[in-house]
Amino acid sequence: MKGESKVFGLRILLITLLLITSISYAVSRGSVEFNETLLIVKDSIWYSSIELDSGNVISFYALVCTDVERQTSEIAAIRIATNNTASYETIYRKNTITLSCKSFGKFAEALERALELELNPGESLYFDSNGLLSFEVDSWLEGELIFGGGRYYHLHYDSSYSGIGPNNTAYELIRGDIEKICQTASELAKEIELFNSAKKPIEIVPETVLVERGSFTMGDDSLENASPSHQAFITYDFYIGKYETTFDEYDWFVRETGRSLLTEDFGWGRETRPVIVVSWWDAIDYCNWLSQKEGLPKAYDSEGNLLDKYGYVTDDITNVVGYRLPTEAEWEYAARGGNKSEGYMYAGSNNLGDVAWYWRNSGDEYLTGEYFLDSVFDNNNKTHPVGTKQSNELGIHDMSGNVWELCSDWYDSGYYAKSSTTNPYNYTPGSYRVVRGGGWSSNVMDSRVVDRGGFAPDDVGGNVGFRIARTVP
Structure with a gap:
């Protein structure tokens, strides 16, 4: 699918899912003890x-x-x-x-x-x-x-x-x-x-997996927005979330910071399901909060630029110390299995149903036939608790399906023709940020490890979430 079509499709799905243009909100009926503190x-x-x-x-x-x-x-x-x-x-x-x-x-x-x-x-x-x-x-x-x-x-x-x-x-x-x-x-x-x-998680920082440095073939020549395929080199080790960030983890951040009411879950459930209805800005604020909790320099400034350990803007990901979203290259390398990759089409298998919640299996019944979005909604398709499908070669779950995952990079449909081959990261501002992996409503093509799309940083959706990453010091 072309990048422009992917952006359009995501925005249409966003509009369909967000039935919250005029959400009303409510108040605890439990008692509150007021005192001088x-x-x-x-x-x-x-x-x-x-x-x-x-x-x-x-x-x-x-x-x-x-x-x-x-x-x-x-x-x-x-x-x-x-x-x-x-x-x-x-x-x-x-x-x-x-x-x-x-x-x-x-x-x-x-x-x-x-x-x-x-x-x-x-x-x-x-x-x-x-x-x-x-x-x-x-x-x-x-x-x-x-x-x-x-x-x-x-x-x-x-x-x-x-x-x-x-x-x-x-x-x-x-x-x-x-x-x-x-x-x-x-x-x-x-x-x-x-x-x-909202309760404090046992561990504030979500569990991560070590991804060792290496090289891989990035992209796919059959996709206009993912071509040309090229060799990419990751010269550093990094950590990436073993699971997509969950409601339990994100809800405590919202409560502790008092930034807003909790995000919508559409009645699907919260707890260990991936958090949804969060913007790119929400995701990086969460990452900065994790850094602050761990005594690390924050990874982003108020404009969304990456920061080094001294607080200066940088485009060199190896100089970023705090928690952040993965770069697009890190995401694809990890989804492919890193240096343990077995070359699967999806993140951990050539059979999508083994590793992903997607349009056929994420609802009340298993859907057959051709892909129709109306059928997806009629079937009550939705997110599922993280880690309930088979992991990939590195032990990372849900990198195909469940929710699209936000990355640090700006999206450019022609970026691969001009990107660096070493530690690539697109810091040139545009209209969208990169999303990868497909979601619970996605078809098999969108769920491949090579597929890429764009999502406006201010937008939120019922099929978009994120996972954390961090450069190994």
């Missing part, structure tokens, strides 16, 4: 604004806190604001309230009960100490806004409520507004519960 370290890692049918706007902000004694982070509070006035500076204004996760869970549950009341216009929907919908706000910030003249939150179906003052507020809402707020609040509660449930 619990500190907000980020304003918010996520927010969603909802335009209500009544003309109001309500926004939800998820706040990450850290316990300095336990050295752990969690989403511990939600800020709710109306009419787009929420910012860190306006946290105490009368149209903004901050709730603990426990209170927010009660808020979401109360909204669900409110929908059952079917109030008529002119009737008030509110939360107070005597009402069916009452819930108490965990007031934990000094000077925190108090709604309704007390520690209770008021919502009204219209503006007939006259008790609006400097310390309380009311919304003019219709039933459709309550439904929208309820849906977002409930989904947000679930997402934050998931975030706070």
Whole structure:
């Protein structure tokens, strides 16, 4: 397949898979113990604004806190604001309230009960100490806004409520507004519960395999974007991930850094499945985080350039000390089996089903006949836990199939005609980064060790992940 067609195909699959253009997110309903050691370290890692049918706007902000004694982070509070006035500076204004996760869970549950009341216009929907919908706000910030003249939150179906003052507020809402707020609040509660449930892996750094230096024939003359085939020399030893980076490994990075909510898994499961819905930038941030955890110089700067041990930009991969994505040449050399290669078409076998989850075997039933993407989706094809297929000659798993794997290099369909034969690495900026190996939805041609494609560094997809690498010092 031509490189340009591969890029197009990947982007179409990306659009099809990402059903998250307006994802709503949710909040832990577990209790949070607030004390003098619990500190907000980020304003918010996520927010969603909802335009209500009544003309109001309500926004939800998820706040990450850290316990300095336990050295752990969690989403511990939600800020709710109306009419787009929420910012860190306006946290105490009368149209903004901050709730603990426990209170927010009660808020979401109360909204669900409110929908059952079917109030008529002119009737008030509110939360107070005597009402069916009452819930108490965990007031934990000094000077925190108090709604309704007390520690209770008021919502009204219209503006007939006259008790609006400097310390309380009311919304003019219709039933459709309550439904929208309820849906977002409930989904947000679930997402934050998931975030706070992420556990620290036994080993922070994923398991790696040593790949000894050597040479190999890179490319394939039958592929326009992988020709001419040529001899490539790797003059150094390197480590590469034995498996694709998993949700378990990546989720802890997200929780510890508080960079965002957890990535989507489409209901396929998390744990030891390869992480998906991550961009090239996400992947290199993870690599830099691993380096920091291990006391190593980071491998990338903020522009995505490789760095040597002194922090200077370099195009010589042998000078990079920290964890990183593999170069395209490293990836193909390792996929072929390195200096133990037996010349297989796929990573470890000439029978793709032995080593890969791909379009025929990754769903409910084994698919036969010609490749059709619609059949793949109808069959519930998806990722599978890493390492459940046979490894290649070096003991590396899933280098064919499961997910496409991001590499450090920029993608250029004509690169092989001009690349260096020694430690090749394409550092010339372009529009895409290299992806290799094929994924759970890929056909047999895309899953070969020679196949290559491009993926925009800002894009994410349900069939794209990565594995780590590091030059042996």
